[in-house]
Amino acid sequence: MPAKIAVLAKQVIDPEMPIAAFQIDANSKRVVTPPNIPPVVNGFDENAVEAALQIKDSQDASVTVISAGSSFALDVMKKPLSMGADELVLLQDDAFENTVDSFQTAQLLTAAIRKLGGFDLIICGRQASDWDNAQVPLGVAELLGVSCVALGKKVDLQDDKVVVERLIPDGYEVVEASLPALVTVSNELGQPRYPTLRGIMAATRKRPTIWSVSDLELDGGQVEPRLTLHDLFVPVSNTECEIIEGDDEAEAGRNLALRLREEKFF
């Protein structure tokens, strides 16, 4: 039996977009989707795709990418397929728009995972670059009742367990967990592979499975919002920067040292 691996991925506003393009609509309390800047697959989720494909490189495995959202840019969400993933399942419904509520998102993804018959290993990015919640993966693990290892930088799937090098503040620890398991990964896993031409061709032919909320069997029949968003605003910095000058850059450097000494920083 090939190992069944799922990757949970999110479509996000490009976090590398110019800061000037970042705007909030005060009425809807949402970040305005910038025109002319296409969305991207969340960066840490691309690391998760890479982790899954590394396993597939060395053993018989299938990789299914699952995403929840209100609307998708299909060419963007097909990127994991062009990198080498096998299937794409999109949970698309206006009801999935709430990026605030990790609980709801985790319930939807859990229902989809169950409908797909479960997985040996689920790999997720550590957090999404929009709300930085770092909750959905851990929540899915809790709702499914499977093992959970967070912040992996290396993921090795063995017969009946997963061995993960997980980041800790002063290095890493090697953790093993029983299957089925959910693992989150960080950028320390390394650069995700680029799609190959062959991969892009194969991805064009593949059709994603698209489910709406009515296709999913949710616990309790529906999802109840867990959080209320009261306000969303851009913080203002009121630091006044004192530019240290000099006849040349070396003198500016000397003057900086003198200024810091004068202020008794050292």
Next chain:
Amino acid sequence: MAEGNGVLVIGESQGDELALATQEILAAGRKVADDLGQELAIGLFGSSVEAPAQAAISQGADRVYSVTSPLLADFQVELYLAAAETLCKEVSPAIVLIARTNQGREVAPRLAFRLGVGLAQDCLEVSADPGAGKLLANRPVYGGNAVAVISCNQTPQVAAIRPKVYVPLEADASRQGDVVSFPVDLDASMVRSRVLEVVKEEAEGIKLEDASIVVSGGRGLGGPEPFSQLEELAKLLGGAVGASRAAVDSGWVPASYQVGLTGKTITPDLYITIAISGASQHMAGCSGSKAIVAINKDAEANIFKEARYGVVGDWEKVLAAMTETVRELVQE
């Protein structure tokens, strides 16, 4: 779960010591509890927690739940979670506060899901709305480009608070409080993961999180070699060296050097940035610094909006001269 009453801190202790992050959360919790006119309790977990329990009372707790089991001697996430879940269900607090430490960043979301409630994640500030009995939480989103104000719809309202934001209360040995024994029945079969090996890869010398002066380098350094020049300045100043994510992703320094949203949060007196543009994701890890210094050739770089002192110019020339002058000054 019923309405709930009181504020419960899920604490951390190391041996006899109450963790610094927990001391900070007690300060946050004390204010919220006072504003709501409710009690502040804390759960401490271990095989024995007598000494940290007294510390918690002297730093603001009205009541300590001493949650003990031989299986809690060392942190193991599933056992710790089961104990915290049992405590929350038994005590039924209105509000649960957790420090978003290395442990808390895993415990908080998993605990909230077990309780079937929402979590206000990575909060910079929490405040009570006594009228509505609500906890309002301010938290950075979009890498720190925006701040959201959120509240939880169900009880208990759970918030994970970023470390190094709140300042612990002055310890007062005359404060009174109860220590309530709360033994828990844990089953070793709850354990689904175990640590096989711990690998440390931190730089020698003073720890980045503890240093009062930090010198950090970014993408603009162009390679790993310049970090030796940063080391030199840091050593003269008795500080530590950090890096931006770009420098870590390029493989110039180990991940343990990373300052920022997904790296370390530091609050030094002086944070000297060399060739760091100051993206909000980086600033999320250092914005609590007392003063930031920016050395960058791009006068428009975001770092100058956050810095108190700046030099616009080629970092190599600026840093070399600055280091020489610092050397002369410290040798005087």
